[in-house]
Structure formats: structure tokens, C-alpha cells
Amino acid sequence: MPRAEFITIGELSKRTGVAVSALRFYEDKGLLHPLRTNGNQRRFLRSDIRRVSFVLIAQKLGLGLEEIVTHLANLPEGRNPTLTDWQKISRAMREQIDARITLLNRTRNQLDQCIGCGCLSLTKCQLYNKDDKLGLKGPGPRAVLD
Amino acid sequence: MPRAEFITIGELSKRTGVAVSALRFYEDKGLLHPLRTNGNQRRFLRSDIRRVSFVLIAQKLGLGLEEIVTHLANLPEGRNPTLTDWQKISRAMREQIDARITLLNRTRNQLDQCIGCGCLSLTKCQLYNKDDKLGLKGPGPRAVLD
DNA sequence: GCTTGACCTCAACTTAGCTTGAGGTTGCAT
DNA sequence: ATGCAACCTCAAGCTAAGTTGAGGTCAAGC
Numbered sequence: 001m002p003r004a005e006f007i008t009i010g011e012l013s014k015r016t017g018v019a020v021s022a023l024r025f026y027e028d029k030g031l032l033h034p035l036r037t038n039g040n041q042r043r044f045l046r047s048d049i050r051r052v053s054f055v056l057i058a059q060k061l062g063l064g065l066e067e068i069v070t071h072l073a074n075l076p077e078g079r080n081p082t083l084t085d086w087q088k089i090s091r092a093m094r095e096q097i098d099a100r101i102t103l104l105n106r107t108r109n110q111l112d113q114c115i116g117c118g119c120l121s122l123t124k125c126q127l128y129n130k131d132d133k134l135g136l137k138g139p140g141p142r143a144v145l146d
Numbered sequence: 147m148p149r150a151e152f153i154t155i156g157e158l159s160k161r162t163g164v165a166v167s168a169l170r171f172y173e174d175k176g177l178l179h180p181l182r183t184n185g186n187q188r189r190f191l192r193s194d195i196r197r198v199s200f201v202l203i204a205q206k207l208g209l210g211l212e213e214i215v216t217h218l219a220n221l222p223e224g225r226n227p228t229l230t231d232w233q234k235i236s237r238a239m240r241e242q243i244d245a246r247i248t249l250l251n252r253t254r255n256q257l258d259q260c261i262g263c264g265c266l267s268l269t270k271c272q273l274y275n276k277d278d279k280l281g282l283k284g285p286g287p288r289a290v291l292d
Numbered sequence: 293g294c295t296t297g298a299c300c301t302c303a304a305c306t307t308a309g310c311t312t313g314a315g316g317t318t319g320c321a322t
Numbered sequence: 323a324t325g326c327a328a329c330c331t332c333a334a335g336c337t338a339a340g341t342t343g344a345g346g347t348c349a350a351g352c
Contacts, residue, residue, distance in 0.1 A: 010298060020299090021341055029339090039348050041299055060253055065339070090257060097254050101247065107206055108243050111236060156328065166329090167311055175309090185318045187329055211309070 006035070006043040016052040023052070030069050031055055047080040054089075061097045152181070152189040162198040169198070176215050177201055193226040200235070207243045 013020045026032045027042070032051065034042040051072065058068045074089050075081045159166045172178045173188070178197065180188040197218065204214045220235050221227045 008298080019341075022339080024300095025340060037348085039299085040301095041348070057257065059339095061250075061257070094254065094257055097250070097257070101250050101254065104207075104243070104247050104250065108240065108247065111203065111207070111240055111243070154328080165311075168309080170330090171310060183318085185329085186331095187318065205309095 005046070007046060007048075009034075009042045009044065012044050012048060012052065015049050016056070018052055018056070026052070026055065026065075029065050031065065031072060045080065050081070050086070051075070054086075058093060061093065062100060063093070063096065067096075151192070153192060153194075155180075155188045155190065158190050158194060158198065161195050162202070164198055164202070172198070172201065172211075175211050177211065177218060191226065196227070196232070197221070200232075204239060207239065208246055209239070209242065213242075 007015075009020055009023055012018075012023055016023075018026075023032065024042075027034060032044070032048060034044045034048070037043055054072070055065075055068055058071065059065075063071075071089055071093060074092075075085055153161075155166050155169055158164075158169055162169075164172075169178065170188075173180060178190070178194060180190045180194070183189055200218070201211075201214055204217065205211075209217075217235055217239060220238075221231055
């Protein structure tokens, strides 16, 4: 028979490098949905290793846990996700990261202009506003009046 | 005569779009060094508008306030910064943002490979470890054992 | 059948980057 | 000289993404 179907939180931690406390936190946030033993201990699917991997990658790409939750929502909760499942979701994510890179590039180019003129002037410099829709989510209001 | 030499915190707020509370916070963090009236109210230099602008841009580029403080440390505190001062500091920052873009690009390319093979496998996928030195500063340990 | 390491919950603490509120003072226009 | 908007400080609260610790339970090996 294949290896045990379920793994403990400790094992999941070892296999992913993510702290046990973080895994519990992830469950809390809806990223993981382990079963429970009669004694109330968590039991994860093997496929959750991959699920956690996905979270790590997505984080590296700069996504927040909430965004990741919505991506993961596209995975089947019952059966083990297939290769196609993962590809679909990865591709969707790729678009987000592409957008982020584009935005960063544009911002950098504008910075170049600012270097050229030494301006950093609110009235002229296009680095303000404009891009805030896709924004690198600075908290608080960033409206420029003037 | 030219316009008043000093501006109040409210004015600085209006001119930059940054909340008064945030400006006080920035002083606390060492980003601003206003003078005080006899009555203990803050008085900023006009050049502080530009200083705050710089903070906003730097934040957009993904720098933390602490990093920004060190960049700003290169500005003269007494006299108003010259164009050359700003150019020097902007150029330094450009390098940081370039590095960030590079890292992001590399990560994306690796994601492409993962899409190709559908792996997301800890043993094969190069998206783990490796890059963590320059890392997009995920908190906590991310070592992969396995 | 008992010991012990792994597990459980819940609450409090952490850093970053602020905001909000309470309670009090300043300074400019009339 | 007075009214009142704008200023002041200090403490507490917020979100993200977790960690740490106290106090208690589970399960697997001897």
C-alpha cells in the first residue's frame, strides 16, 4: 500500500519548513482545512504539502494571505488537486506578478526622469497618484492635493 | 520677499497629502527634523515638502521607513538640499529598485518552469531557499528540510 | 499502564506603519 | 482680550503575519 494517507501537523511542518504555529495560523486564515482525530488532533492530506508550498511561493511573489486564499479557493477541496488544477492557478498568479513587475518598471522609469531633472516635485512628477489603483498598497490616504 | 521660510505641519500635510498624524510619526522615526516655536509647535522647512515626497516615492518602490532614513541621512540637514544632493540619493535608490525587479523577474521565470511541469515540488522546484538572501523579506524561517 | 513527546487552545506579544481619541495649549484674526 | 481652529502629547487601537507561553490532552512505545 502507499504511504499513510494522513500526516500530522509536525510532519507537515518538517516537510515544508513552516513552523507549526504558522500552520495553525494558516488554518485559522482559511488556507488549510485539516480533518480532526477523535482526540481533536489535526490530520492533513499529503497534498497539503503542495498547498503550503504554493502559499510560500505566492508570498515570495508578494501576495498577501487573503489574496492567496482566493487563489486556493479554485482548488478542489475533496479530491487531491491534479496537475491541471495547479497549472490553472499558477497561471492566474503569473498574471498578478506580471502586473506587479510592470508597475515596478514603470515607476522606475519615472524615477529616472526625476533623476534627470532633480525634481521630485509634486506638481510635475508623475510618480504620484496615477498608479495608485494597482498600488503597492501603501496604507493610508495618498491623495495629492496641491 | 519670497514666501514664508517655515511652514506648519498642517501646511506640509496639505502640500504632500500625508496626514498630520503620519508626519508626526515620521518625525518620531527620524525622517523629519522640524524646528519648534516657543510655544512648542513644529515648523518645517519648505524643502521638507520634497523630503516627504521622497519618502512617498521610496515607499512606492517598496522600501521600509528605516531604509529610507538611511538614504535621507545623506542629505544635508542644515542647508536646503541641492539638485545634486537629490540626484545622488535617487540614483542610489534606483539600484535598490533594480535589484528588486531583477529578483522578481527571476522568481517569475522559475514559476514559469513550475507551470510547465506542474511540480511545485519541494525537492525539485528552485523557488525555495536559494533566493532567500536578497529575499522579499518573508518573516520567520523558511528553510526546507526534506 | 504509564511515560513522554507531540499535540491542543487561548491569550498576549512582536514589527511596521499608521490612525484615533482624550485632554490640554497656541497663535492669529477680530 | 477673546474666540476658536490648529496645534501639542501620550496612550491605545489597527492590520499583517506570525511567535511565545501557560496550562492541559493525546497516542505510541516499552
